[in-house]
Amino acid sequence: MLFSSFYIISYYIKYSGADSAPGSRHPVCSSFKNSVKPPLCFDPTKRRLIYYQTTNDSWLKAELHTLTYKRLSIELSSSFKVMVWKADLITFVADTIVNAANENLQHYGGLALPLCKAGGQDIVEESDLHIQKHGRLKTGEAIVTNAGNLPCKKIIHAVGPRVKKNPSHGALCRARKTLTKTVKNILQRVKELNLQSVAIAAISSGISNFPLPLCADIIVSTVKDFYEQKVHPHQLVVHLVNNDEPSYLMSFYCFHRPT
Numbered sequence: 581m582l583f584s585s586f587y588i589i590s591y592y593i594k595y596s597g598a599d600s601a602p603g604s605r606h607p608v609c610s611s612f613k614n615s616v617k618p619p620l621c622f623d624p625t626k627r628r629l630i631y632y633q634t635t636n637d638s639w640l641k642a643e644l645h646t647l648t649y650k651r652l653s654i655e656l657s658s659s660f661k662v663m664v665w666k667a668d669l670i671t672f673v674a675d676t677i678v679n680a681a682n683e684n685l686q687h688y689g690g691l692a693l694p695l696c697k698a699g700g701q702d703i704v705e706e707s708d709l710h711i712q713k714h715g716r717l718k719t720g721e722a723i724v725t726n727a728g729n730l731p732c733k734k735i736i737h738a739v740g741p742r743v744k745k746n747p748s749h750g751a752l753c754r755a756r757k758t759l760t761k762t763v764k765n766i767l768q769r770v771k772e773l774n775l776q777s778v779a780i781a782a783i784s785s786g787i788s789n790f791p792l793p794l795c796a797d798i799i800v801s802t803v804k805d806f807y808e809q810k811v812h813p814h815q816l817v818v819h820l821v822n823n824d825e826p827s828y829l830m831s832f833y834c835f836h837r838p839t
Contacts, residue, residue, distance in 0.1 A: 659815045660807050669821045670698050673731045675775040676724075677821075678766055680783045681707075681737035683716045685723075690787045695735070699728035703735065720758050722765040724773065732779075736769050738762050740784035747789070756798060759784055763802040771812050779819040 652664040669677055669691065680691050685707035687696040696703050706725040717723065722738040740762045741755035762783060770778045780799060784790035803818050 656807050661817045662803060663819050665819055665821045667821050668823050669779055669781050670695050672779045672821050674777040674779040674819055675732060676734040676736050677732050677779040679735050679737045681739050683739055685711055685737060691781060699730045702726060702728040720761040720765060722769050724769055736766050738766050738783060740788060741790060742788040743790055745789050755790060759798050760802055763799055767806045774814060776815050777817040779821045782822055
């Protein structure tokens with residue numbers, strides 16, 4: 581799509597007021613080139629209204645976009661940084677994002693479904709080809725595909741543990757070890773590909789029933805261990821990205837709590 585003009589309106593609209601958004605086609609707005617950075621906001625109830633016009637349009641069009649919220653940034657060293665975001669992983673810009681996959685790479689639920697819808701058929705076909713060549717993935721395994729239409733270079737498909745609701749202590753202990761292994765394998769793929777940024781959500785905490793507080797704690801602890809081992813030779817930014825407030829808050833707490 582070719583743009584003849586692109587504008588970002590200079591004020592925000594609350595979710596509750598989205599239906600009563602201003603109808604003016606020509607608001608006071610500024611050129612897109614003056615607002616190239618991702619919008620940052622500390623109010624989780626707000627969106628940004630974007631006006632644009634393509635070469636085939638006679639009028640400005642409008643789209644309502646959820647803002648990206650960066651709540652925490654920790655520089656563990658000059659070359660290793662961790663950031664906690666409340667944002668949509670599918671539209672998040674990083675070298676690679678992590679998809680919570682199943683053993684057959686059938687992307688029909690959870691995060692995988694909207695991710696593959698946005699990324700396109702290429703992701704599905706490459707996933708199917710991997711299964712045909714190598715068979716089912718094991719729990720804890722992480723493999724890499726291209727990203728299709730997504731704004732990242734690669735997708736790391738990781739199979740985290742699944743537990744029943746209200747799991748037993750023994751089942752939870754086993755799942756904890758498996759999730760740690762999963763995150764380690766994700767970071768190993770990042771290292772092998774010499775990528776400089778990775779976006780990870782709360783793997784296994786959704787439809788896989790893994791308790792969110794423990795999930796966030798394991799992901800954060802494993803990232804810290806990876807840093808302390810000094811095994812990544814290049815600059816690396818680890819983005820902990822969650823679109824829902826509880827998941828984000830747990831990731832924030834695990835990094836922000838006193839040690």
